[in-house]
Amino acid sequence: MSGTQRAAVFLMALxxxxxxEVLRQLGAxxxxxxxxxxxxIKxxxxEQxxxxxxxxxxxxxxxxxxGMGADDYVRKVLVQALGEDKAGGLIDRILVGRNTKGLETLKWMxxxxxADLIRNEHPQIMAIVLAYLDSDQAAEVIKQLPVRVRTDVLLRIATLDGIPPSALNELNEIMERQFTGAQNRGAAxxxxxxxxxxxxxxxxxxNEQQILGSIRDLDGELGNRIQELMFVFDNLAELDDPTIQTLLRDVPGDKLGVALRGxxxxVKDKVLRNMSERAATILAEDMEARGPVRLSDVxxxxxxxxxTVRRLADAGTIQLGGKGESFV
Structure with missing residues (x-):
């Protein structure tokens, strides 16, 4: 079982x-x-x-x-070390955004x-909101926006260099007026x-090529920097064998067979070489028996x-080099 399946079994046993009560402590x-x-799970x-x-x-x-009650500890230590005035700004920079309920609720939508909520906002506001979301959700939101807006928003996201705590709090308050919050998490x-x-x-x-091409037209250097940090499927061939083996333990076999089409x-050689002979044979036979697959499904x-690669990299389970550094 994958880590997610094991966690699901544990919760069902509780x-x-x-x-x-456990789920209330987690993000969307x-x-x-x-x-x-x-x-x-059927x-x-x-034994399992x-x-x-x-x-x-x-x-x-x-x-x-x-780590329990760490926020209060950090506040007390900084105030004692620096005094109330000096510690105030530093505490804001460290802990601000931890109660961004309004923005956090967007992750549940x-x-x-x-997209409907932000489409009439200034592109800079759109950029901040989308940068706050998880990347896959933000990608889906951008697809719902007008084509003329997409490039502008991605360009602004790429050039964001953090925002002042006061601005984040103000944006959070705007969002919170429209719905109640859910989870305390976030950062400025x-x-x-x-x-x-x-x-x-x-x-x-x-959509990826259209937006990236438009960004290059406006700022060629920035477009190249973005592409250099992107980790695409073919980059799996550049990962070492232990990393591929770790990844395969978390990838469903049916998804793998479809993804390897085209x-x-x-990449195919890398994957097959890191599977057992029996598993590699089953995968190859499944791909052959499946027949044509739509490009959108691939x-x-x-x-x-x-x-899954990004999740494992963010958790420190695997290390990515080169282009994959954007995930680490």
Whole structure:
């Protein structure tokens, strides 16, 4: 089972009330993934359940209470060290955005609803909002915006270099007037070339090339910097064998077979070489038996695998070099 499936099994074993309490502490993306995993789990053997619970027990025993109530500790230490006046600004820069309820709620909304909410705002406001979202969600939102707006917004995201805490709080208050908040999480350091590259990674090839081409027309150097930081499916061929093996443990076999259709032969060779002989044979036979696959399905499967790459890289489970540095 993947890590998400193991977490889903654990929550189902806890019972409804306890599982609900855990889910309240998570962000929108985590809740969606766990909910989908729980909905697709049909049966769990006693051995699998014992393994999941034993792993949790081992992980729990290795943890400490350090980090609990860290915000209050940071405030008190900084005030004692620097005094109330000097510490005030530093505390804002460190902890501001941790209560951005209005902006955080956007992560629970459908991309079309977010687009409708911001489409009449200034492009700079759009850029800040989209930079705050997860890259895959932001990519879906951009698809809902007028074509003439997309390039302007991506260009502004790429040139964002953080925003003042007061501006983030003001934007949060505007959003919060329209709906109630959900989760306390966030940061004032949003935007930048890496964020723009990550968003483009989650777009289909047609929209990606159109937007990137328009950015190059306006600012060739910036367009090249964005492309250099993008990690595309063919870049999997550049990863080392241990990284590929770790990735394959988290990728469903049916998605892998579709994603490899039309991929660079080096990627296919890399993947097959890092599978057992039996698994590689099954994958090859499945690809041959499946017949023609729509390009949109191939690109969707590739984006899903790239999302897994990013998640593993962000968690520090794998390390990416070269173009993949945008995910680290």
């Amino acid at each position: 019972g409804e009330q306890e599982a609900a 993306k985590e809740v969606q993934k766990l909910g989908s995993a729980m909905a697709t 049966s769990v053997s006693r 359940l014992d393994d999941v619970m034993s792993s949790f027990s081992d992980a729990f025993d290795s943890e400490t209470s350090l 459908e991309p079309r609803a977010v 350091n949003v935007g930048g070339v890496k964020v723009a590259a990550n968003i483009l990674n989650f777009m289909d090839s047609t 991929a660079d032969p080096r 690109e969707a499967a590739q984006r899903e695998i790239l999302a």
